[in-house]
Amino acid sequence: MSLSFSKIKVLHVASEMHPIVKKGGLGDVIGSLPKAQRELGVDSRVLLPLYPNVSNNIKEKLKKISRKLYIPLEWRVFPASLWRTDIQGVPVYLLDIEDVPFPAEIYPNLLNMDLIKPFFLLSLAAIEFEKASRWRPQILHLHDWPTSSVAIALKWHMYYSSLSGLYDTVLTIHNLAHQGIMQETDLISWGIPKEVHNIEGLEYYGMTNLLKGGIIASDAVTTVSPRYSWEIQTKEYGMGLDGVLKQYSNKLRGILNGIDYSYWNPKTDPFIPAHYDVEDIAPKRKCREELLSRCGWSEDGSPILIYVGRLAEQKGIDLILLSIEPIVGHGCKMIILGEGSEIYERTLKKASLQFPTNLFVKIGYDEELAHLMYAGGDMLIMPSYFEPCGLAQLIAMRYGTVPICRATGGLADTVIDADTACDGTGFLFSSYSSEAFLHAIGRALGAWNSTKLWNQIVQNCMRADFSWSRSSREYVNLYLELLGVPEHEDNVKPNFNA
Known part of the structure; x- marks a missing residue:
């Protein structure tokens, strides 16, 4: 038949x-x-x-x-x-x-x-x-x-x-x-x-x-x-x-x-100021500059960590809140875009006032800003308690932004830990704790400080196929x-x- x-x-x-x-x-x-x-x-x-x-x-x-x-x-x-x-x-x-x-x-x-x-x-x-x-x-x-x-x-x-x-x-x-x-x-x-x-x-x-x-x-x-x-x-x-x-x-x-690669494509994305691909990643820097400008910041060479998604317990927002001060203390900049629980929204806005030069928070959803964050960011954070699949990490990899994720659900299925494999595409942690989350960020920052290693991880991300x-x-x-x-x-x- x-x-x-x-x-x-x-x-x-x-x-x-x-x-x-x-x-x-x-x-x-x-x-x-x-x-x-x-x-x-x-x-x-x-x-x-x-x-x-x-x-x-x-x-x-x-x-x-x-x-x-x-x-x-x-x-x-x-x-x-x-x-x-x-x-x-x-x-x-x-x-x-x-x-x-x-x-x-x-x-x-x-x-x-x-x-x-x-x-x-x-x-x-x-x-x-x-x-x-x-x-x-x-x-x-x-x-x-x-x-x-x-x-x-x-x-x-x-x-x-x-x-x-x-x-x-x-x-x-x-x-x-x-x-x-x-x-x-x-x-x-x-x-x-x-x-x-x-x-x-x-x-x-x-x-x-x-x-x-x-x-x-x-x-x-x-x-x-x-x-x-x-x-x-x-x-x-x-x-x-x-x-x-x-x-x-x-x-x-x-x-x-x-994900739809005809829509999420840094080579053709109409929302970003410069187009690039795995063969020529250099224009990604212009996206970074535009993202910093959007947040009211100037370039100081700091790594940019982004979060795009719902502000919900499932997404590990409590771990992010517990980790803001240590992350800022490492000299990182954080940009958070999302909406959800009122208490999370209020706490994040309060934190952004406390750290105005290192934390930018936009409550709601802004399609253009989301694309700019994926293109201009250096690392995506996803410390989810559970994650059926997750799309943000797939999009981030497409744009050469390295994911830092908890090894659960689809995150574990799609991200390869860069400390354990030469074809690594990100940094994973298992325990649902701020300590484990911060340790993974520390490992990512260690790789960031090695230009050759970081460029290899970025290329691995962009070559991964999740069409x-x-x-x-x-x-x-x-x-x-x-x-x-x-x-x-x-x-x-x-x-x-x-």
Whole structure:
């Protein structure tokens, strides 16, 4: 039996996609993975919520599909419209449900049936999708708890379970810390029978856990790095679902995220003042000068440490706070860009006032500044408590900025310690402590003081390949496995009208 890549039809059902809407790494993945799959010949498309004002972020034309979807829920039918656009060649559909707006903040802080309801409707719309689009996927690829209800409905819903034979489902866990937990346990008005609320179903310590249900109900479960797929089967990192993940480990695998090298490319990046590559790194110095100027600093030859990301406990911000004074004491400059916990934001701003010539803090997200930091920085710090994959270290390496990371999850999968290997790309530490973090920074500074060694590490970073080409093929091979087709290497020209 043979099935060319061009015959595989995949619908990614997600809550984010860069550049339309992005809150974290999930948005980057959905902005890149379907595009990479289409380059392999797979007919890969995306279904997203139409959030309030999100159309302002779409430069391409939005076209309303004339046929409507009708989604049954709570003893009534909700009419919904699909809007279509194309993002970098990827067909993207945005769901607009009458009388049920999606939350402007994307993810509500507290979850209950009313707040989860739009995402449950999105999940049912994925199953109904063919009726409006006139295109039926074979694979429904789900991402995190907001769309895990697709698999739940296909397994347990009083009506949609009868359609389970039409689709194979893949659930990707981007961050196990977010599980879609709510107090309500009676989902009969959503078409989920009461008997499903048990330990083998949606029940979770007397509550309902949608991600747990998705793990049980999906045909395959993936995480965004191999190591993270092992870590989440332990009590330390399993977030209460380690037992479930162990039970279903036969369908669990880790596939490393990539980054879009057409976007994150120091040779063509429109956000940076000088372009460079591994063959000519010298222009990176101009980026450094511009970064220093942006912070109100002059050049003094100090190493520049950068942090780009959420200000959250997961990211090891407490270790960064404990280490600011010693880092500054070593003569380093630090630049931090991110937003998150109010207490972290407040403490960092206070520290920046204490060390104005060595610490610059920008609360929020600034795309242009982020690119300039990756290009102008010398070292990236990522002392994460846990990290499913991590994208910042992949981007930093692409720009010749050396990562200093805790050896966890995707960080351990992607960074090679430069003190233990000639092809090293960064500096790793294991213990979650400020002492271990500072020791790794000290090792990095030792390498920094050797121009020849440092240049070799920078070149190793820039030569590392974390493009989506390999990872997207791993996903395609998983699809083929679910469809009952042996792995093969043919890469047929796309035929998306088939």
